[in-house]
Amino acid sequence: MNTTRKRIVVAMSGGVDSSVTAALLKEQGHEVIGMTMQIWDYSRFAAPDGETFGTCCSLDDVHDARRVAEGLDIPFYVINFEEAFQRQVIDHFCDEYFSGRTPNPCVMCNQRLKFDLLLRRARELEADALATGHYAIIEPDADGRFMLRKGRDQGKDQSYFLFTLTPEQMTRVMFPLGGMTKEEVREHAARFDLRVAEKAESQDICFVPDGDYVRFLEEERGAGKLDGEIVHVSGKVLGRHRGTYRYTIGQRRGLGIAWSEPLFVTGIDVEERQVIVGEKSHLHRDRLTVRECNWQIDPPEQPLQAACRIRYRHREVPAQIRTLPDNRAEVVFSQPQQGITPGQAAVFYDGDRVLGGGWIE
Incomplete structure (x- = not known):
């Protein structure tokens, strides 16, 4: 007791x-x-x-x-x-x-x-x-x-x-x-003899129970507004797409275009309604910027050495974190990372302690 x-x-x-x-x-x-x-x-x-x-x-x-x-x-x-x-x-x-x-x-x-x-x-x-x-x-x-x-x-x-x-x-x-x-x-x-003892783990997003987030988005906001071109990083137009919201950085499947090497989504330009694609090497970045930082320590006045995780299942990597004005921060990785995705969270660790994090711009 x-x-x-x-x-x-x-x-x-x-x-x-x-x-x-x-x-x-x-x-x-x-x-x-x-x-x-x-x-x-x-x-x-x-x-x-x-x-x-x-x-x-x-x-x-x-x-x-x-x-x-x-x-x-x-x-x-x-x-x-x-x-x-x-x-x-x-x-x-x-x-x-x-x-x-x-x-x-x-x-x-x-x-x-x-x-x-x-x-x-x-x-x-x-x-x-x-x-x-x-x-x-x-x-x-x-x-x-x-x-x-x-x-x-x-x-x-x-x-x-x-x-x-x-x-x-x-x-x-x-x-x-x-x-x-x-x-x-x-x-x-x-x-405790709980009735849920063997209940399966929940999966997917709760408000998209069938996993079809494209259908959900179009029901919420309508279709056809962001159709446009699929453009190679070189500037060459390779095809058309049916909505920029159908794509995410690092995506390979579902592009529907032929090329001499596998292509991946490397960028999304909503204003131009373009999905930018390129070879795998174009996914690598050595830095990112986050907004709306939340620090669980005092915000560092000097560059901070920490580990950074850019996705839930991503392995943390060493990085230097420098605070910026307007509650933002720059993260510079010790080695380039693949598939840095705007909108996801970047979380900073010291060992197993969370130091803070923010939203990738």
């Missing part, structure tokens, strides 16, 4: 991770309240045959979360964030694609909904903390300042998606699974 009993809101998604989080905290003696975000109109994305897609935040997930809460005998609430999700996540997702960038909606959902709006709701309930099932660690450093570290399970580590957390938020956020492996979490789920 935990002698320091706290009131903790658990963000319950209906999956095994958040369910185990709630069960562990209750076992430790805390007052646990389950809370699920209803973020979109589930009927809008229902398949004609009633198929259930393997994504998070579906109607089935809400039902699973409710049943887990009932089994744990804890209060449970569903909070309607549909309007905020549309404005803060879906509209941003579409804006980014139609501006020639490739967004990361999971980071945006964490930043603007889970650790902003949901954390506010938790505080309205006079909760001491908001807990989630993320695989990451929050702990104080030698000076007592909270810091974010990678989760113990390197295959599940989600620190990349959490770089937008502020030091103030980290005083009120808990990640009870950060020191566990996924296998250990499932063992706890079986021990």
Whole structure:
């Protein structure tokens, strides 16, 4: 029994991770309240045959979360964030694609909904903390300042998606699974006899349950507005495309053009409605610039040596990071990197500690 009993809101998604989080905290003696975000109109994305897609935040997930809460005998609430999700996540997702960038909606959902709006709701309930099932660690450093570290399970580590957390938020956020492996979490789920113990991992983007993001974008914004030319880096026109939003940096498949060597998307020019392609060597860049930096340390006054990750599954590489005006930063890599993609996050690490990050321009 935990002698320091706290009131903790658990963000319950209906999956095994958040369910185990709630069960562990209750076992430790805390007052646990389950809370699920209803973020979109589930009927809008229902398949004609009633198929259930393997994504998070579906109607089935809400039902699973409710049943887990009932089994744990804890209060449970569903909070309607549909309007905020549309404005803060879906509209941003579409804006980014139609501006020639490739967004990361999971980071945006964490930043603007889970650790902003949901954390506010938790505080309205006079909760001491908001807990989630993320695989990451929050702990104080030698000076007592909270810091974010990678989760113990390197295959599940989600620190990349959490770089937008502020030091103030980290005083009120808990990640009870950060020191566990996924296998250990499932063992706890079986021990608690949770109905979701063997539930499969969620895949794809929750509001694009069939994975067809092009169809989704065209339903949201219409088709035919950004049709144009496919242009080689040399300037030669190689063909036409049916929308710049169909392409992302590094893409090779689906270009529909013949060339003596494999071609990759190396750039997207929305103003000219051009998709720029070139050989693999044209994908390599030795630097990038990020905007909207969030530092979890004091912003460095001098160039900082750190490791930088430019995609979730990207291996970090040594880099020098130099702050720029207007909350931006320049990242210079020790060796050129392939497929640097505007709209994705670049996250800075010192070992397993997150130093900060920003959005690739």
